[in-house]
Amino acid sequence: MLDRIDPPVREHAAGSLDPLFSPASIAVLGASADPLKIGGRPIKFLKAHGYGGTILPVNPRGGEVQGLPALRSVAELPLGVDHAVVALPASAVLEAAQACADRGVKAMTVFSAGFAEIGPEGAAMQARLSALARESGMRIIGPNCMGVMNFRIGMIASFAFMVDLGLPRLGRTALVSQSGAFGGQALVMARRRGLPLGAWVTTGNECDVEMADCLAHFARDDQTDVIMGYMEGCRSPDRLVHALALARERGKRVVMVKAGSSDVGRAAAQSHTGALAGNDRVFDSLFRQYGVHRADSIESFFDAAYAAGSGKRITEGRVGVFTVSGGVGVLMADVAEQEKLDMAPLPQPAQDELRAMLPLAAVRNPVDGTAQIWSDMELFRRFLRTMLREGRYEAVVFFLTAMPYSPPLQQPLAEIFADLRREFPDPALVLSMLAPQALQDELADHGYLLIEDASRAIRALSALRALSQPSPGPADLASLPHVPHFPALEAANEHAAKDVLARVGIPVPPERAVAGIDDACAAASELGYPVALKVLSQDIVHKSEAGGVALDIADEAGLRQAWAAMRESVARAAPRARIEGMLVAPMAPAGVEMILGVQRDPVFGPVVMVGMGGIYAELLDDVSLRIAPVDAEGAMSMVRGLKAFALLDGARGRPRADLDALVRAIVRLSVFAHRHADRIESIDINPFRVFEAGRGAAALDAVLLTRDPEDGGHA
CATH class of the missing domain: 3.40.50.720 (NAD(P)-binding Rossmann-like Domain)
Incomplete structure (x- = not known):
């Protein structure tokens, strides 16, 4: 009982x-x-x-x-x-x-x-x-x-027939599911996998209590350490953010499956729960911000929560592997490399000591005791004890095949692993083996994780490492800069959009909007050649494709020629576009081209985006997202999260870019979007060029689309 x-x-x-x-x-x-x-x-x-x-x-x-x-x-x-x-x-x-x-x-x-x-x-x-x-x-x-179920007090307020199959072990993990069917399956899976649960709840149609409310409840619960969530959609984003912030603040580990990452999946989620699934990348960003581990399968969902329930931490990712099968050891090393875990070799004196015990063993890491080790259980004990003592690993996986089914081995194995756990209480220890249930239960009671599949064991440790890392958390609102409020917000063309951005504090180059060629020549003379010439039209978003951009114009003759050619090409490409004039700007210095933007998410509102410009954003899909507003620490985290961050940080002899200027622009853009959340549909600053360190940055092009807060349409 x-x-x-x-x-x-x-x-x-x-x-x-x-x-x-x-x-x-x-x-x-x-x-x-x-x-x-x-x-x-x-x-x-x-x-x-x-x-x-x-x-x-x-x-x-x-x-x-x-x-x-x-x-x-x-x-x-x-x-x-x-x-x-x-x-x-x-x-x-x-x-x-x-x-x-x-x-x-x-x-x-x-x-x-x-x-x-x-x-x-x-x-x-x-x-x-x-x-x-x-x-x-x-x-x-x-x-x-x-x-709803609270296993600690025997409170089973459910009709789930799965209860008749038996309840999971009692533990400090709570499971919250928006889907009743998944909740029922999860109850059986938790029992079969040895995942200890303290509470279980399915939220159904969420007429009042939402998944986020349950997450917050368990974040406050002193008897809960790990919270598992199966999410299909989010009705109240503020409640969800509050719940995740509370869990982070109270040191609870949250493992989430979020359905609806594909177009088909999102449609199914909306049909099933009536909730908006939202932009899946935004959920990814939110989870990273608050230290939530997002599992990519039901299997990894349970493995990650199971590992998290051990209470162990893996901060550096140092993992040791003991195996009695060289091939499986190699497989585990391959998975560890994919997961970016550190399979550091044992120190040389430890390798020498192990080889002296068992000359045919592989003793680097993975450590392969070979089948010979089963012939002497006292040698088995000393061999593992040496590896744990000298390796100083944060986690160790022991792959023992099905040998624990052998009756003569069961009692020695139980004693050896009980002693090892008492002597080495700190690392996460995982047994990957097939064994009688009684032996599994006994070793689980000693604090071992039992995961049959060796590759899954390594991935579970990778999830545990992710859950052990610090997360940025909510923006520090007190540190955010003041950004003016615009009673009316209109930005019909690039020049108007840049004017708004400049007032927000985002750097833009000096430029002039002109109606005729003579005014253009005067502006170019004032700004200094070489200059760029661009068409101004709220009807033409992609100016280059319409022939509406000319760069590196060296003198007045070139400017007059570019003006005439541009009017002709734009008229041909967009005959119905309203032309409001031209924009003359000085050519910007060299730098790293970025994309800054804001997109209004249907669930979370304004979401800030930063990405590398050119092929990096488009071909490599290299962008970072964060729900507005974003503080300086959060903005820097976004930038460092880009795959091509090294290009900003001075890779291969490049000059280091002005990261401070980039971060300031992200922060100010986010605060502006947050303050005007009901009126901004999207902002696209492309390119945003970041110059060498100390020389700032500039928005070289911008599009700002507004919306009517009354009807949700575009203004």
Whole structure:
């Protein structure tokens, strides 16, 4: 039976999820005497798993339900019940929810389907349920969910048949899933993989309680160290950011699967949950900012959470491998290299010591004891002890094949690995082997991670290293510069866009907008040759393709010739474009060309982008994103995250670029976008040229698209 604590009997804070997860009393509406029915399963599970609180079945027929006296209606409930479980038809849910609110019920789990997922009529009923939650303060999870479980107190408020298969080991990991089907599968997988869980919840249609609320609850929970999340979409970005910031602040490790990275996946997620999946890259950026590990498969999701639950840290990535199969050792080394883990060789004296014990062994790293090592278990002990003592690895994987199934080896192995764990408590130790369940359980109790597949074991350690790294966290709002607010925001062409950027504090070159060639020649004379000439038109975004750009014009004759040629080529390429004049600018010094931009994300609002210019952004997809606003530390993190950062940092004898100027521009652009989030659709500064260190930078071209905050359309 599970170790458990009695449900707390205390007042819950307003808006708290404690009544959902730690209730002192649970009412079951639609309670059934049949433990196979949806209304019967929660009562069966609560009784079977030792829930110590009060269970109150509600059934119109009254009498007795599974040995408990049943109430005929919600009106007979005592005032202030913590948690009501609703297993009623959708048509009866609203009336029941109102009755619960009237009796002061603090929280409700609604299993019932037939709401927003079926169409407009169901969506209208769900909206009324949401309004009731807001008005009454009663927290509602669901509808259309599989419920809530707190294994520590035996609180199984769910109808999931998977509970009948057995519960996972009790641990300090909580799992939150927007999908009930995935939540059910995850329950079975956690048990089969030995992943200890403390709590489990599926959020369903999220009429009130959202995934982000559950993440925040477990971030505050002192009995939770690791939070697993299966996410399909995000309804309230502010809540999600707050939850992830809270988890980071409290040192909780968060492992996430985010579905919807493909166009097809996003459409499916919207259809399934009614939530916007958003730009997948923005979620990637958000997760990196708050130290969330994003798993790319269900398998890696569980492995990463399992490794995180060990409580171990891998900061440098130093990993040792012991194997009794040379080939598998090579395979593990290959995976470690792919994951950028450090397979540092053992020190030479340690190699000599191991070779003296076993002359045919490979003793560098991976260390291959060969099959000979099984013939002498005392040698086995000394060999591994030497490797752990001298290697000083942050983690070690032991690949033992299926030999632990051999009866004569089982007791010695249990004793040897128990002793090693006591002597070396700090590193993460992973056993990759096939073994009887009893032996696996015994070694798991000693703090070993057990992952059968050797490659998965290495990848789990890579995830653990990622979760051990510091993350930037939220922007330091106090450090952000002041940026003016624009009561009206119009930028019909490049010159107007640059004027706005200049007022924001983003450097732009001195330039002149002119209507005629004589004015252009006067401007060029004032600015100094060589100059660039560009067409000004709100209808022409890609000026070069329309023949609307001429560079390195050396003198007045060249300028007059370029003017005439440009008017002719633009008229031919874009005959209906409105031409507002021309732009004359001095040629900028050499530097590194970047792209700065802002895009309005449908979930998170303005998102800032920085990328290397030219082929790097387009062909190599080399960009960094961050939700606005961004402080200087965050901006520098974005820049350093670019694949081609070395080009800015003085690689191969290049002059080092003015990184400070680039960072200042990113920060100011982000603050500007944040302040005008309701009116900016996108900003594109391309190129943004960064000169040598100390010489600044300049926006050489810019497009600013605004939107009407009232209707969401473009201005």
